[in-house]
Amino acid sequence: MKTLYLARGFPFSLFIFSMSFLYFPLSLSPFLPFSLPANAQISEEELRRERIETTEDLRRTEELTAAALRARRDKRGWLFDYGGNSSFAYTGSNDNDRDRTTPDSQDHSWDYEVNLFSVLSSVDRRTKFYARTRTLYTETKKNSPAIRGSDFNNAKIDMAYFERKFEGAALKHTLTLGRQFSMVGRGIAYGLTADGIYWESKGRKMTASLLFMRQKPGDNNIDALSPGSGRTKRWFWGAEYNHKFRSWAKLGVYTLWNKDRNTEQAYSTGAGTQRHRFDSQYYGLGLDGTFFKKLKYWSEFIMARGKTYDDANSVPGLMSSKVNVDAEALDVGLRYLFGGDLAPTLYTEYAYGSGDADRSNASSSRGGSSFGDDSLFRSFGGLSMGNALSPSLANIRILKAGASVKPFARMGARWNDMSFQVTAYTYWTAAPGGATSDPAVVTSAAAAAAVSDNDIGDEYDAVISWKFFDDVKYQFKFGFFQPGPAYRGLRGSEEYFKLKVSFDL
Numbered sequence: 001m002k003t004l005y006l007a008r009g010f011p012f013s014l015f016i017f018s019m020s021f022l023y024f025p026l027s028l029s030p031f032l033p034f035s036l037p038a039n040a041q042i043s044e045e046e047l048r049r050e051r052i053e054t055t056e057d058l059r060r061t062e063e064l065t066a067a068a069l070r071a072r073r074d075k076r077g078w079l080f081d082y083g084g085n086s087s088f089a090y091t092g093s094n095d096n097d098r099d100r101t102t103p104d105s106q107d108h109s110w111d112y113e114v115n116l117f118s119v120l121s122s123v124d125r126r127t128k129f130y131a132r133t134r135t136l137y138t139e140t141k142k143n144s145p146a147i148r149g150s151d152f153n154n155a156k157i158d159m160a161y162f163e164r165k166f167e168g169a170a171l172k173h174t175l176t177l178g179r180q181f182s183m184v185g186r187g188i189a190y191g192l193t194a195d196g197i198y199w200e201s202k203g204r205k206m207t208a209s210l211l212f213m214r215q216k217p218g219d220n221n222i223d224a225l226s227p228g229s230g231r232t233k234r235w236f237w238g239a240e241y242n243h244k245f246r247s248w249a250k251l252g253v254y255t256l257w258n259k260d261r262n263t264e265q266a267y268s269t270g271a272g273t274q275r276h277r278f279d280s281q282y283y284g285l286g287l288d289g290t291f292f293k294k295l296k297y298w299s300e301f302i303m304a305r306g307k308t309y310d311d312a313n314s315v316p317g318l319m320s321s322k323v324n325v326d327a328e329a330l331d332v333g334l335r336y337l338f339g340g341d342l343a344p345t346l347y348t349e350y351a352y353g354s355g356d357a358d359r360s361n362a363s364s365s366r367g368g369s370s371f372g373d374d375s376l377f378r379s380f381g382g383l384s385m386g387n388a389l390s391p392s393l394a395n396i397r398i399l400k401a402g403a404s405v406k407p408f409a410r411m412g413a414r415w416n417d418m419s420f421q422v423t424a425y426t427y428w429t430a431a432p433g434g435a436t437s438d439p440a441v442v443t444s445a446a447a448a449a450a451v452s453d454n455d456i457g458d459e460y461d462a463v464i465s466w467k468f469f470d471d472v473k474y475q476f477k478f479g480f481f482q483p484g485p486a487y488r489g490l491r492g493s494e495e496y497f498k499l500k501v502s503f504d505l
Contacts, residue, residue, distance in 0.1 A: 082118035089113075089500035093388070094493075109140040115158070116505075128163040156218075159193065174200045182211050183381060184240050184254040186300050188331060188393065189282040191381035192219075194236065207242045215380075221262060222378060225364035226276035233261035236380070238282075248289040256282040258306070258380065266319060272312030273319040276365045280306035280325055282379065294339065299332040308374050309365040323369055327354045327377040329393055333400075341409040341416075348401045351385060353377035355395025355431030362394045362435040376434070386425050386459045387479030388496040392437035396456070397428045417467035427456035429486060455484035471504035 092108035117132035136153040161178030176198040183191035196213035213236045221232040238256035245251065258280045266275045281304070288298035306325040312318070333349035356376040361367025368374060377394055385391060385398050402423030408415035429436060432454040459481040466474040479496040 077123060079121050079123060080118070081121070082116075084114065084116040084505040085502055086114045086505060087111075087500055087502040089498060091496075091498045093496040109138055112137045112139075117159075126165045129161075130163070131160040132158045134158045171201045171203045174198075174202075176200075179216070182213065184211075184238050184256050184282075185252060185284045185286050185302070186298065186331060186383075187381040188300065188329060188383060189254075189284055189302050189304075189379045189381055190236060190238065190256050190258075192216075192236075196236075205244045207240075209240045210238070212237045222380065223262075223276050223278055223364050225361070225366045226262060227267070235259040235261060246289070248291055250288055252284070252286040252288075252300075254282075254284045256284075258282075274312040274366050275309045275320045277322070278306070278308045278325075278365070278378065280304055280308075280378070294337045296335045296337070297333065300330070302329040302377075302379075304328065304377055304379070308368065310374070311360075311366065311368045311370045313367075313370070320365065324373045325375075326373040327375050329353045329377045329379070331383065341406070343404075343406050343409065343419075345404045347403070349398075350400070351383055351393060351396075351398045352430060353393035353396055355429060355434040355436070357431040357434040359395075359435045361439075362392075362437050367435070375431070386427075386481070387461045387463075387477050387498075388481035388494045389425070389427065389438065389457070389459055389479075391427065395430050395434045395436045397430050399426045400424070402461075414468060417465075419465045421461075421463040421465075423461045423463075425459040425461070427458070427484075429454045429456060432486075453486050456486045457484035458482050473502045475500045475502075 089111040090108065091111065114135045115132060117130070119131075120129040121127065133155045134153075135155045138151045138153075140150060157179060159179050159181070161176050161180045163174065163176045166173040166175070177196075179193060179195050180198060181191075181193045182196075182198050192213070192215060194213040194215050196211065198209065198211045198213075200207065200209040215232055215234040215236070217231050217233065219232050222234075236256060236258055238254060240252065240254035242250060242252040258278070260277050260279050262276070264275060264277055266273050268274075283303045283305075284300055285302075286298070286300040288296070290296050304325055304327040307322050308325055309320045310323045312320040330352040331349070333347065335345060335347040338344045338346075354375050354377045355362075356369050356374055358370040358372075359368055359374075359376055362376060362378075369376070379393065382392055385393075385400065391398070400423060402421060404419055404421035406416065406419050408418050410416070436456070438456075459479060461477070461479045463478075464474075464476045468474060475498075477496070477498045477500075479494075481494045481496075483493065
């Protein structure tokens with residue numbers, strides 16, 4: 001990463017030229033001979049993992065930029081910073097199609113990623129222009145013609161925004177315009193990189209924010225089976241307020257509204273005529289803080305309301321009709337930090353997302369609720385709850401417990417940033433017989449009647465992270481999932497592993 005001092009009066013056109021020069025090689029990617037269609041055929045679970053990891057990388061590049069710019073606060077004028085990172089990753093698993101009776105469609109994949117970013121900031125840090133691009137090439141070993149062997153995602157703008165800070169007598173305000181990452185609460189109801197406006201006002205004990213966003217058109221539609229599901233049109237607006245009473249108590253409330261702007265098309269399913277739409281509102285209440293300086297806790301309860309369509313197959317010969325959304329979610333957890341060089345940590349967490357027993361599909365109106373309100377919790381955020389199963393918080397109850405430590409923290413600079421983490425999960429369906437985000441879970445009347453069939457299974461994960469140099473980072477993820485009775489013997493155990501090496505440029 002390079003930081004340049006720009007004197008007052010630095011021509012803005014020269015900054016634009018510099019940005020263009022930085023991104024010009026990637027702009028040629030559509031004409032490269034190995035260019036392929038941009039949308040990779042990967043599972044929704046892998047998309048959730050990718051979104052979490054990408055967001056972490058976005059935050060890290062911003063933190064690196066901020067540190068570099070702070071080093072030049074004694075100067076006058078503007079600062080121009082640029083840099084990037086690259087990575088390669090190997091991902092593999094055993095029985096990743098969740099059906100042990102057939103060979104896996106995909107054996108393993110290699111991902112090669114390049115990210116470039118640049119920022120123009122005033123020295124007083126009140127004005128900032130930030131941009132970041134991402135290019136990804138994926139090479140896949142496949143066992144099925146339905147899976148592409150390689151996929152090249154041309155250079156895309158991950159983030160590009162203008163930020164302006166205003167200081168008042170008691171509050172500090174920040175306005176952000178453009179493509180940015182934002183969330184409400186813990187990011188369960190909403191946590192996306194989207195295009196729009198974000199306003200935050202911050203005082204000594206309170207923080208208030210407003211957002212108005214448009215989801216990126218290239219994102220997948222939350223209704224996976226609707227017409228044109230490869231692209232989506234959704235608008236979000238929301239408000240959040242947090243108040244810190246003591247170090248042990250911070251109360252937060254928020255509301256978020258999602259407006260479905262996708263083309264509403266009806267088509268025959270053979271039994272009825274299906275329509276698709278999902279308009280939702282989320283109301284969240286959270287409480288978090290610290291006891292005894294080492295015990296951290298958090299909690300969040302979410303109510304989801306709105307409108308969607310029922311399953312046309314439940315009303316033969318008729319058109320599907322709108323029904324109410326009546327769902328909820330809960331997340332509570334504890335983390336104890338022992339301190340010291342080895343930094344041992346113990347943590348536990350419980351997460352719940354309501355389900356609908358008469359649903360046969362958790363990701364679409366097709367196969368949705370067949371009678372009454374739709375009580376399946378669907379959202380635009382989520383939690384990281386297992387490397388192998390990686391479920392969304394829909395019709396599921398999850399209990400998580402684990403520990404982390406830096407085992408070689410006393411062995412010198414090359415080893416003190418290595419951390420080791422182990423986690424165990426247990427999963428149950430919230431509404432036995434109803435669909436979850438994993439299509440391999442069997443849904444049937446018999447499953448709903450059998451109490452034991454709410455047992456999805458158990459998982460055991462391990463993560464090793466190692467910062468070998470300041471600009472080189474290794475990460476290894478492993479997950480082993482053992483299915484329970486909810487699979488009715490149709491699924492064997494699954495092993496997931498991923499090795500990723502990142503370089504700061």
